[in-house]
Amino acid sequence: MSEVTTQQRTPAVSAGREKRPSSTSEAAELLRATQGSVLLRGGATKLDWAGRVDEPDLLIDTSDLAGVLTHNPADMTASVGGGTRLTELQRHLKGDGQWLALDPPTAETGATVAGLLAAGDSGPSRLRYGGIRDLVIGVTLILADGTVARAGGHVIKNVAGYDLAKLVHGSLGSLAMIAEVVVRLHPRPSGALTITGTADADQATAAAVAIAAGPFEPSAVEWISQSGSGTLLVKTEGAAGYLDSSRSQLTSMLDGLGVTTRQLSDEDAETSWQEHAAAVRGEEQETVVRICTLPTRLGGLTSDALDIAAAADVEARLISSVSLGMHTVRIRGGDAQGHATAFTELRERALAQGASVLLRSRSFEVDELVDALGPPPSTVELLKRIKTQFDPAGRFAPQRFHPWY
Amino acid sequence: MSAQLVDVDHQAGVVTDELAEELRRRLTPDRIITDETRLRTFECDAITGYRVVPALVAFPETTEEVAAVVGVCAREHIPYVARGAGTGLSGGALPVAEGIVISLARMRKVLPPDVDNQRMTVEPGVTNADISKAVAAHDLYFAPDPSSQIVCTIGGNIAENSGGAHCLKYGFTTNHVYAMTLVLPDASVVTVGGDGIEQCGPDLRGAVIGSEGTLAIATSITVRLLRKPEDVQTMVADFPSAAQAGEAVSGIIAAGIVPAAVEMLDELAIEACEAAVHAGYSLDTAAALVVEIDGPAAQCEEDFDRVQEICQEAGSTHVRVAADAGERMLIWKGRKAAFAAMGRISPDYFVQDGVIPRTKLGEVLARMEEMASEAGLRVANVFHAGDGNLHPLVLYNAATEGESERGEELSTAIAELCVEMGGSITGEHGVGTDKACSMPKMFSEDDLEVMKRLRAAFDPTGISNPGKIFPTPRLCGEKPGPYREHPLEASGQIERM
Numbered sequence: 001m002s003e004v005t006t007q008q009r010t011p012a013v014s015a016g017r018e019k020r021p022s023s024t025s026e027a028a029e030l031l032r033a034t035q036g037s038v039l040l041r042g043g044a045t046k047l048d049w050a051g052r053v054d055e056p057d058l059l060i061d062t063s064d065l066a067g068v069l070t071h072n073p074a075d076m077t078a079s080v081g082g083g084t085r086l087t088e089l090q091r092h093l094k095g096d097g098q099w100l101a102l103d104p105p106t107a108e109t110g111a112t113v114a115g116l117l118a119a120g121d122s123g124p125s126r127l128r129y130g131g132i133r134d135l136v137i138g139v140t141l142i143l144a145d146g147t148v149a150r151a152g153g154h155v156i157k158n159v160a161g162y163d164l165a166k167l168v169h170g171s172l173g174s175l176a177m178i179a180e181v182v183v184r185l186h187p188r189p190s191g192a193l194t195i196t197g198t199a200d201a202d203q204a205t206a207a208a209v210a211i212a213a214g215p216f217e218p219s220a221v222e223w224i225s226q227s228g229s230g231t232l233l234v235k236t237e238g239a240a241g242y243l244d245s246s247r248s249q250l251t252s253m254l255d256g257l258g259v260t261t262r263q264l265s266d267e268d269a270e271t272s273w274q275e276h277a278a279a280v281r282g283e284e285q286e287t288v289v290r291i292c293t294l295p296t297r298l299g300g301l302t303s304d305a306l307d308i309a310a311a312a313d314v315e316a317r318l319i320s321s322v323s324l325g326m327h328t329v330r331i332r333g334g335d336a337q338g339h340a341t342a343f344t345e346l347r348e349r350a351l352a353q354g355a356s357v358l359l360r361s362r363s364f365e366v367d368e369l370v371d372a373l374g375p376p377p378s379t380v381e382l383l384k385r386i387k388t389q390f391d392p393a394g395r396f397a398p399q400r401f402h403p404w405y
Numbered sequence: 406m407s408a409q410l411v412d413v414d415h416q417a418g419v420v421t422d423e424l425a426e427e428l429r430r431r432l433t434p435d436r437i438i439t440d441e442t443r444l445r446t447f448e449c450d451a452i453t454g455y456r457v458v459p460a461l462v463a464f465p466e467t468t469e470e471v472a473a474v475v476g477v478c479a480r481e482h483i484p485y486v487a488r489g490a491g492t493g494l495s496g497g498a499l500p501v502a503e504g505i506v507i508s509l510a511r512m513r514k515v516l517p518p519d520v521d522n523q524r525m526t527v528e529p530g531v532t533n534a535d536i537s538k539a540v541a542a543h544d545l546y547f548a549p550d551p552s553s554q555i556v557c558t559i560g561g562n563i564a565e566n567s568g569g570a571h572c573l574k575y576g577f578t579t580n581h582v583y584a585m586t587l588v589l590p591d592a593s594v595v596t597v598g599g600d601g602i603e604q605c606g607p608d609l610r611g612a613v614i615g616s617e618g619t620l621a622i623a624t625s626i627t628v629r630l631l632r633k634p635e636d637v638q639t640m641v642a643d644f645p646s647a648a649q650a651g652e653a654v655s656g657i658i659a660a661g662i663v664p665a666a667v668e669m670l671d672e673l674a675i676e677a678c679e680a681a682v683h684a685g686y687s688l689d690t691a692a693a694l695v696v697e698i699d700g701p702a703a704q705c706e707e708d709f710d711r712v713q714e715i716c717q718e719a720g721s722t723h724v725r726v727a728a729d730a731g732e733r734m735l736i737w738k739g740r741k742a743a744f745a746a747m748g749r750i751s752p753d754y755f756v757q758d759g760v761i762p763r764t765k766l767g768e769v770l771a772r773m774e775e776m777a778s779e780a781g782l783r784v785a786n787v788f789h790a791g792d793g794n795l796h797p798l799v800l801y802n803a804a805t806e807g808e809s810e811r812g813e814e815l816s817t818a819i820a821e822l823c824v825e826m827g828g829s830i831t832g833e834h835g836v837g838t839d840k841a842c843s844m845p846k847m848f849s850e851d852d853l854e855v856m857k858r859l860r861a862a863f864d865p866t867g868i869s870n871p872g873k874i875f876p877t878p879r880l881c882g883e884k885p886g887p888y889r890e891h892p893l894e895a896s897g898q899i900e901r902m
């Protein structure tokens with residue numbers, strides 16, 4: 001299996017059009033001194049999410065806007081350059097027994113903190129700690145005209161002014177460049193317990209509901225579909241006494257639901273979670289769709305995905321954060337037309353049931369056959385006005401949310 | 406500068422008799438108030454120092470009715486202010502003269518909860534406490550718990566991004582809302598958020614929460630419900646000094662424990678609370694810490710033992726552990742009564758709400774003491790110590806010549822000291838009218854200008870709660886800044902009127 005390469009994800013730009021500013025002021029100056037379209041690149045793990053941006057006039061690589069700017073262990077906050085890789089930040093924090101409580105599948109491959117915020121990506125532990133939207137307490141943005149603006153601050157609790165960090169969350173580089181990010185940290189848990197088992201979609205849903213109703217603070221309830229059934233992964237973190245009591249309670253609860261469980265050693269758990277992250281990232285030539293819905297819709301979504309895929313002569317695989325109702329659907333095999341048909345139908349079905357859908361990676365051939373964004377949300381006029389206010393010349397990521405804005 | 410886009414004073418329309426009639430027809434006659442005495446009930450929020458009588462108050466009962474009232478305001482360029490229970494502590498719901506107040510008090514429907522998915526949809530006038538009450542039978546609750554929770558509304562909580570004593574572990578309103586129906590200032594109705602926790606595109610739900618009624622009116626809110634923790638342990642630890650109590654808090658955090666709540670009261674605050682509710686706090690101590698740990702029983706027990714050890718190591722003179730739910734409630738009753746209890750020890754007081762990095766606590770307390778003695782006033786302190794949110798209460802006597810001015814100056818100086826220390830002018834009460842003039846201490850002109858761009862996108866004509874958050878020359882007596890062209894002006898897409 002070959003993973004998707006950055007080369008494929010990064011559009012062509014002629015030499016000299018790629019810039020790598022090394023400070024916020026240099027980046028602002030660069031934007032002030034130039035015109036034309038701009039693509040912002042962190043580590044390029046998610047450059048093709050939503051609409052694809054082709055051949056920008058300027059590609060700004062954020063790798064030199066990197067580094068931990070401040071870390072106050074006693075206040076449990078840190079600020080970083082937007083281009084800082086999550087793995088680098090975690091390494092820095094580890095010595096103080098802290099971490100930024102995020103475990104996105106793209107961390108391994110070099111996702112940057114600003115890229116994560118811009119993409120709104122999150123991993124299984126969102127269940128316990130919230131997503132990046134919940135952990136960012138301040139941002140420095142650079143607008144397309146070079147204006148530098150801060151929002152939020154360096155304290156966890158703060159309601160002064162608009163929360164612009166939320167506005168750029170999910171904006172995929174279309175509104176402003178994220179130059180610096182201030183985050184709230186958590187203590188590293190003293191221990192963790194992972195239990196795995198074989199479960200179908202309905203059992204996985206029942207497990208998630210039962211776990212939520214029980215005396216646990218789960219850090220992840222994940223499910224990976226396999227033909228006919230699937231694998232359930234449950235994780236909880238804490239002190240030894242708590243993990244001991246959870247081990248037996250979780251096992252007997254899951255057994256009661258007909259899930260045959262297996263407890264994993266720390267090492268095996270680590271491997272399982274790495275495999276899980278790789279499964280979410282997907283493989284080359286796949287069409288990857290993110291669908292978020294009510295947690296109890298897992299069964300319905302799974303059968304829809306499998307049926308639609310079978311009818312289009314492709315395969316579908318789901319990786320689900322069950323308790324969060326967050327699903328990555330990988331469409332594979334078959335041809336581009338099959339991918340396009342399966343994706344379009346699945347999106348239609350999911351939207352009709354109140355879900356949200358984001359097209360992530362796919363091949364150029366599939367791009368030709370699909371409408372990447374789909375029907376506009378009720379906020380489309382508002383989004384257009386926001387874009388016009390923040391980026392009147394339409395410089396940032398022009399095709400990203402086309403035709404919405 | 407886009408600020409001009411939201412400065413509508415010169416073109417604001419007026420509420421004529423015909424217009425009031427139109428609204429009476431659109432809603433029902435009894436739900437439109439124009440009578441002077443009744444209008445006075447709406448002249449202020451809990452910051453009674455700012456008072457403005459509106460021209461009309463409307464009580465819509467549905468999203469469509471809210472949109473209808475906003476539609477009339479948009480058509481006539483009449484400023485409007487949404488209002489929940491009016492418990493705001495920053496003059497956020499302060500009416501605009503000649504403007505309309507849109508009270509959401511009649512929108513109090515609660516839809517049945519979705520227990521398995523842990524969420525429920527409610528209308529904006531439902532009180533914070535009623536949300537938890539409605540789902541208590543399912544062992545669920547709504548986590549944000551402002552002290553005013555029995556009265557304040559979820560609509561107000563959304564506007565202020567309210568939190569409470571338990572937000573150290575559980576976060577603020579913004580972390581507990583899945584979806585909202587909004588009426589925008591052009592009277593269009595949109596949905597932000599949804600069943601899914603991730604949306605395609607910018608997080609508009611997050612941008613609206615905490616925007617103090619300046620971007621949109623929320624008319625339906627789907628909140629996230631949490632399962633009640635298996636176990637809760639609460640204690641009060643007395644300390645010979647606030648600095649030592651502060652050290653204990655640092656020790657708890659350094660031990661990797663995230664308590665559900667850590668609150669601190671100083672001697673004056675304890676005196677007032679005890680006089681008011683007799684919650685059993687020691688009267689002879691300089692500072693008391695309330696620490697609450699919750700979660701799975703085994704985890705809770707381990708952490709709670711450790712917290713007691715840490716308090717002792719930091720010099721605690723006495724630790725009292727709540728033996729049962731009743732004792733725990735009493736401890737909280739004492740803490741939550743703090744503001745109201747000040748009346749027992751001072752005729753008047755200002756409530757401040759600043760945030761500092763927690764590690765600066767000792768330094769800030771010392772500076773505050775100096776500032777208070779310079780002003781010849783007393784300051785009582787209650788804090789959300791875990792997250793550095795201070796609520797200094799500046800005590801004064803309005804009957805004494807010059808004291809209220811000195812009190813107000815001291816209170817503002819304390820908020821600005823928080824910024825100097827790397828913190829914020831407000832942790833939960835919002836900027837509103839009260840702190841608009843302090844915003845430039847915390848944010849640069851460019852920061853504010855970019856925030857105003859967001860404002861202009863939602864509300865191009867500036868009719869939704871104008872005069873809040875952003876400093877205005879009229880409010881703050883500033884000279885208007887140098888002229889700057891808005892990018893849209895430069896490109897010829899808009900004109901200055």
Ligand SMILES: Cc1cc2nc3c(=O)[nH]c(=O)nc-3n(C[C@H](O)[C@@H](O)[C@H](O)COP(=O)(O)OP(=O)(O)OC[C@H]3O[C@@H](n4cnc5c(N)ncnc54)[C@H](O)[C@@H]3O)c2cc1C
Pocket residue numbers: 003004005006039040041042043044045046047048062082083105106109110111112113114115116118119171172173174176177178179281397
């Ligand atoms: C050889 C190689 C192979 C790789 N293979 C894979 C793979 O198979 N799968 C995989 O997942 N990763 C892979 N990666 C990793 C990927 O390239 C990561 O390195 C990258 O850091 C993560 O991207 P990002 O999250 O920073 O965001 P990006 O993908 O760079 O950007 C995400 C979105 O955010 C926007 N954005 C980025 N930075 C900012 C900013 N500062 N402000 C505003 N918007 C911004 C972008 O415009 C884009 O819309 C590979 C890397 C290499 C070198």
Ligand SMILES: Cc1cc2nc3c(=O)[nH]c(=O)nc-3n(C[C@H](O)[C@H](O)[C@H](O)COP(=O)(O)OP(=O)(O)OC[C@H]3O[C@@H](n4cnc5c(N)ncnc54)[C@H](O)[C@@H]3O)c2cc1C
Pocket residue numbers: 450451486487488489490491492493494496497498509529550551552553556557558559560561562563564565566567568569570617618619621622623624744745833834870
């Ligand atoms: C004794 C006391 C204790 C308090 N303790 C706390 C505390 O612990 N934590 C805390 O965070 N706050 C606290 N507060 C402040 C206050 O209770 C909160 O800010 C609360 O959220 C305000 O709710 P409300 O319904 O009273 O709103 P209002 O005061 O009526 O309005 C507040 C703001 O919300 C806007 N608004 C109201 N409804 C809507 C809506 N539906 N859509 C859009 N905007 C709307 C208004 O325009 C205004 O800007 C306290 C206040 C008092 C008096």
